[in-house]
Amino acid sequence: MKIKYLGLLLAGTLGMNSCSMVGDIDSIKPYYKMEGDNVVYNLESAESVLRGVYKSWRAFNVSSFRLYMSILSGTAVSKGGGLTGGQEFVTNSIQANNVALANIYQGSYLTINTANNLIKLMERGDAKGAPEKRVKEIIGECKIQRALAHFQVLRHFGYFFDLSSPYGIVLRNTPFSGTETAPRATVQQSYDFILADLNDAIANAPQNNELHYYVTKTTAKALKAKVLLHMGRYSEAETTAKEAIDDAKRNGYQLEGSFQTIFTNGYDSPEALFATYTEGPMEVASDQIARTTYSEFTKRMADMLVGTNNDGDLNTGDGYDQRFYLMFNPTLAGAQGNGKHPYSTNGTGKHNTQMLLRLGEIYFIHAEAAARNGHFDTARQSFQIMASRAGYPADYAAGIRNNQLLTAIFQHKVLELFAENGEDWFDFVRYYQAKNIAINAIKSTIKSDSQLILPLPQTALAGNNQLQQNPL
Template identity: 35%
Template sequence: MIMQKLYKNIFITLTLIGVLTTSCEITDVTDVDPVYQVSEDKVITNVDQAQTVLYGVYGVLIDGLDYIVYMPAVTSMMGTTMKPGVWGGGAENAFFTNNVTSDNYYLEYMYTKMYFLINNANHVITKTEALQTEDVRKQEIIGEAKFLRAQSNFYLLRLFGEFFDMDSAYGIVLKTQPISNADPQARANVNDVYDLIIDDLDFAIENAPDFSNTFYGSKLAAKALRSKVALYQKDYVTAATLAKEVIDANERQLEESFGDIFTKKIDNPNEVLFQTPFDNLNDRNNKAFMLRAYFGLSDDYVALMETDARYEDAIAFTASGSIRNNKFNGSTYNGVPLTADTQYFMRLAETYLIYAEAILRSNNDIEAAKGAVNTIRERSGNPLLTTNDPQELLNAIRIEKILELGTEAGEEWFDLVRFHKEGDININDYKELPSETRLILPLPNQTVELSEGIIKQNPGY
């Protein structure tokens, strides 16, 4: 019943969002069409309308392949877990070789979709804030919309901004109001981007609903993402504190086995904090097909997993010997085989690993860090870590994240960048980069060209 209601609401509100935006040619630097002023003034006049439009913001996550396939796949190829599939060509290979040019069409797809979501989240936020009502749902709706805006801004910053340098001028374009004109806007600096993300997440932690469903934002999901953002800021004390609070809340539990994560999917998962829905009627998103035709498993990842107890749950072989990403392979809905699948934006296992890294870097607490990693290793049936060497343990945490989360969201790529910038590793020992500038992607061509010099391209592109 929940799924049926969700899809009905998303279907209706995706249509509504289409009414909110024009069908004119690209005019804004973020490639999002301006909102009609008349419609904008009339769409949200009460909480029920705000709720309806909020469903449409969630609908952007599952509309197309940008959030559920392209972003996790291309970042996994930039890292060490994926490579171009049998149908993959030059556009895909550019990510695998870490030499993406600004005309690569995947950049435009991802960039514009994230700003499209942000634009519609801004519509919900600004119009709901203006409502004169005592309905408690008002603040919850704003909290959910800010959570979604924060997540997209964080993804944009990681892909296109120098997220590892708080003093860098190369952040992203920040949008906090619905787009109503075509005036280009300069990039914010990295520190200001983090400030907005944190403000949004802090508001969501305070005001979003309590956790009740993996398909919607919640206080718990916002706190988990906030801990991850703090890790990227090198605010390790905050990252450790918030991650521990998420774990100790006992609102989510690790699945009994690693394989359960990828068989239960949307069927009463215990571990997932936030994910996309899918079914056999409204959302046949073709993810499983894309992850074998265009994006395959890397040789390095397959070799790494061979000695790990998670191997058979993560990797499958067809009768002809072809390799499949078993995490997203052969999913079903009500017993019907599908090529559609979910995207796990956050699950509890990652929060354990965030805590392990953060508590080690902040307090040098080897036992706490080791205990968190070993909780994950014990669940997967792997030998427990025994090292007491901080540097060995830090690297073991990074590798554990590949073993646990590999091919899901490209987290290992961002870890390589972070650890490289911290001086823990040399990224070229794992991926040989053409240049240090390839730690981030270029902005799409149109974004820079249409701004007439106001938006600066990333260095080296």
Template identity: 35%
Template sequence: MIMKQLYRKIVTIFTLTGLLTTSCDIINVTDVDPVYQVSEDKVITNIDQAQTVLYGVYGSLVKGLDYIVYMPSVTSLMGTTMKPGIWGGGSENAFFINDVNPDNSYLELMYSKMYFLINNANHVITKTELLNTEDSRKEEIIAEAKFLRAQAHFYLLRLFGEFFDTNSTFGIVLKTMPISNADAQPRASVAETYELILEDLDYAISHAPDFSSTFYVSKIAAKALKSKVALYQKDYSTAASLAREVLDSDERELEESYADIFTKKVVSPNEVIFQTPFDNLNNRNNKAFMLRVYFELSDEYVALMENDARYGAAVAVTSAGSIRNNKFNGATYNGVPLTADTEYFLRLDEIYLIYAEAILRAETDVEASRSALNVIRERSVNPLVTTAVPSELLEAIRIEKILELGAESGEEWFDLVRFHKEGDININDFKELSSETRLILPLPIQTVELSNNVVKQNSGY
């Protein structure tokens, strides 16, 4: 009941504030109408109004399929855990074969949705900062909005920017103010992009509320996300330190069994740090359906899981012999089959694996790395890893990420890119790429064309 009330509160307020926001169908972020045009100077004049509009930003995560289905699924297609389903067509297959054209419709949907969220977060940040109040909630609201902005910028960077090269000029378009005109803005460098993301997360770490719900930003969520960003940035010491702080905080704990993650969903989870709410009765976001007919488990993933104790929790076989993603299919809530489901943005199991990789790369601390990895292995009732060879341990961590997080949000794709760039593997041994340019996606064609090429397309597209 509490979960449903929270969800309805977010979506209801999102609908109300949506009357003042721009259309999420806009593709070119440099050509968006001014956000909150109606009485813009009066929309946020007190803390209650700021809170209301912040709920609208959270609503961006749950409204539509972009964050819930499209981004996690097409990224899993790029990796090794999903394949196009029986209703999948050329648009889905392009991601599966890692050859996406700039006019692919999924690019438009994902790209515009993230900038839509950023735009609204910027409105909350800039207007709330102007409030003359001693209310401590002021800084918390700004911190939550900055976290959401940081997460969106990070997702944009790892999909569309050369996140693996801090010397690259191919970052993303950064937005820190509500869009007030249609002037095109060039892409920032990768280093500048990371700088803004980390600045926002540092603010959230200092000022966000303590953990109270998996549906809202907290200090521990900000630390967890910053540890992940630092891992991608190759700042392994920082990634390890922050991940250790999250693990030692005792605010979250692993579920007793791996299956509990996906049977509890949003009902009293112990392990989830940040996720989306859902209401199967009032919000049929169709994730279960989409992950059954448009995005199926890959043959490679099913074969990998067959020898793992997590197989039953991750893979289901129907009476007709069809394979299903058991994390998001066949589940019930109060005895009713689910059509909707959540998106897990951050869980504690991933933080253990971030720590295991980061401490090994930063300090070659085999014992600490192996110990963190084996916490996950033990929870899943699998044999413990015993190797003391760093290269073997790194590969074990990469594989464990697939076993633990596979067929969810495409984490294995980004791991393939990162490990490839570190020289640990050759990505073509896992996914045959026509060119290194296919390590990232092209920008949507409209964004480049409508900017008169002020926004430069990625190389090779």
């Protein structure tokens, strides 16, 4: 069964399709105000509103921004017309009035607000006749998405790498209508809020779902491992990532046998822990991937990892990491010029799914956390699984010295997740903060710690007089 995102729409969602849509986040109205206070009145109406929360991840403001972070890190470059506001990401000189910043900030809080509205209505008992178990599951699904959206804001606009920093984010656990202002929480408070949501979801979200554009307990546990890794709580991250991998195996998730089939299968991929449903003329997301391509850094790394000193051949794959080849081979790359987005943006069938979280990433999280804990053999086991799928020998990880293992995990993870969710940028920041790489290891325009955090959008500052800008 394929879900159709029709019926009730979220307040403001239609406007999100325009690349010019900006404005302060406090202008977003609560969803239930659209039709008074009775938009949820039974289980069917609650499920319809829940689908709207999922739909918010496809909004232009959110879906189009992921590429910006790969440009920021230097693993991707703009081509053709480029991306709106993208030049400042090319030069790592982003200003507070950048339209892309306003879009992602507002889009993230739209997801948070729509989730908060539904949580309120479910906790209030508006879904008359709904089984108590399903009520708790819906709240759990909303909390996973609220946690993910807050985590997204924290990583983009907060000092996510410093638990002692006062520069966290504005936390929202109740609906807001446009009149409320609030100060930033600390980074520690921000993480505590996110973890509390995920722990609640691990207890109450659905155990599994054959439709991988829905979130489950496994999604929550995998995201928790990712959050713990960013917090530097490596022992817990290692344990939680292993639990998530084991849960995934029990609950219908598994790694694809081929890197390429992850993206041709899209939201149907068993590897997807949370993916956008994108198919047909109504269920689309703007990825803009055709406006980007690989950088020389990414190309050289794909060449170096297989041990060659000269450029490989993209027509045959010889001399290149197979993930790079499958993304950019002229035949396999498809209409968008990137094999991770193989479908036409205007087709009537399946469109390009955005992988918000997938199982392959959790293997890398487990490998990194284990390596940072000094559990090198354990780290190699998870790392080898991912390297084997990419065509590396069965003893590849065993041949990497302990003091080189973290660097190898970083490089392989960049190629694995490149042009998906900007993980290459956040990993760069984490590795730099851990003194594993130099600040300009990827891109010469990154020269200062102040460039590691995006400025809060001017529109957000204008709409919230308690909001304090990041230091320059």
